[in-house]
Amino acid sequence: MTLEVLSHIYEPxxxxxxxxxxxxxxxxxxxxxxxAHGGFMMxxxxxxxxxxxxxxxxxxxxxxxxxxxxxxxxxxxxxxDGDMLLVVEDDSSVRTTMAATLEAFGYRxxxxxxxxxxxxxxRKAHSSIALVITDLTMPVLDGPQALRAMRQLDPRVPxxxxxxxxxxxxxxxxxxxxxxxxxxxxxxxxxxxxTVSKSKRRTT
Numbered sequence: 713m714t715l716e717v718l719s720h721i722y723e724p725x726x727x728x729x730x731x732x733x734x735x736x737x738x739x740x741x742x743x744x745x746x747x748a749h750g751g752f753m754m755x756x757x758x759x760x761x762x763x764x765x766x767x768x769x770x771x772x773x774x775x776x777x778x779x780x781x782x783x784x785x786x787x788x789x790x791x792x793d794g795d796m797l798l799v800v801e802d803d804s805s806v807r808t809t810m811a812a813t814l815e816a817f818g819y820r821x822x823x824x825x826x827x828x829x830x831x832x833x834x835r836k837a838h839s840s841i842a843l844v845i846t847d848l849t850m851p852v853l854d855g856p857q858a859l860r861a862m863r864q865l866d867p868r869v870p871x872x873x874x875x876x877x878x879x880x881x882x883x884x885x886x887x888x889x890x891x892x893x894x895x896x897x898x899x900x901x902x903x904x905x906x907t908v909s910k911s912k913r914r915t916t
Contacts, residue, residue: 713757721755741813742767744901748789748817789902790909792819796837797908799823800830800846800858801874810845813901814908827853827861834862834869843912844871845895848885859889870911874899 713721720726721739743753750770757763797819801807804825811821822837824830827850834841844862848855859871873885876897885891892911895904 713763714759738809741809741901744789745813745816748902789817789905791817791905792908792912794818794820795842795912796820796822796840797912798830798834798837798841798844798846800825800827800844800850800855802826802847802850810904813904817905819908826850827855827858830858831861835865838862838866838869841866841869841913843892843908844869845908846871846873848873848875856886856889859891863889868913870913872907872911 722743723740746753746767746769751768754766754768755763756766792814795818797814799807799810799814799821801810801823802825807823807825811823814821822833822841824833827846829852830844830846831853834844844859846855846858855873859873862869862871870892871889872893872895873891874895874897875885885894893907895907899907
């Protein structure tokens with residue numbers, strides 16, 4: 713990678729791939745997870761030769777002690793407890809990256825690529841779903857239409873909406889649809905995890 717590319721690789725949604733072929737979320741998401749475990753990342757790259765990514769994590773000071781118990785580490789980012797989330801996103805790269813992040817932090821994830829598929833998945837499992845996270849502008853059936861249908865099945869299910877539009881409140885989210893939070897794109901893994909933790913349905 714060139715120095716110019718290296719200077720941007722930690723930025724969410726920065727990508728050298730053609731439009732529609734990648735989102736640039738992989739490296740920022742990985743970095744967030746590594747940092748959450750007290751580690752850091754180093755990158756070594758030579759143009760025309762390749763790149764090496766090395767992940768470093770703190771060692772357990774008591775790991776070599778016979779009979780010692782592992783010390784619990786403090787994780788800065790909130791974790792799930794097996795909560796089921798429904799993620800609705802038409803961009804496959806964003807969808808899979810979100811799923812990987814959420815699953816790494818203790819959530820179970822159902823995925824849908826549009827509103828129609830989301831309604832079908834919600835119909836089958838709505839009693840187990842703690843939160844719906846949906847994009848607003850999608851083909852086949854958009855976010856607001858899908859949310860209305862899901863709210864008919866379960867009026868109390870909390871919802872978080874994602875959008876890359878700055879005027880999401882006035883144009884893309886009708887006033888009759890209440891949501892727990894809004895995630896403006898691009899967002900970091902930390903923002904996603906914190907928003908989910910605050911918005912999900914509580915079981916106790």
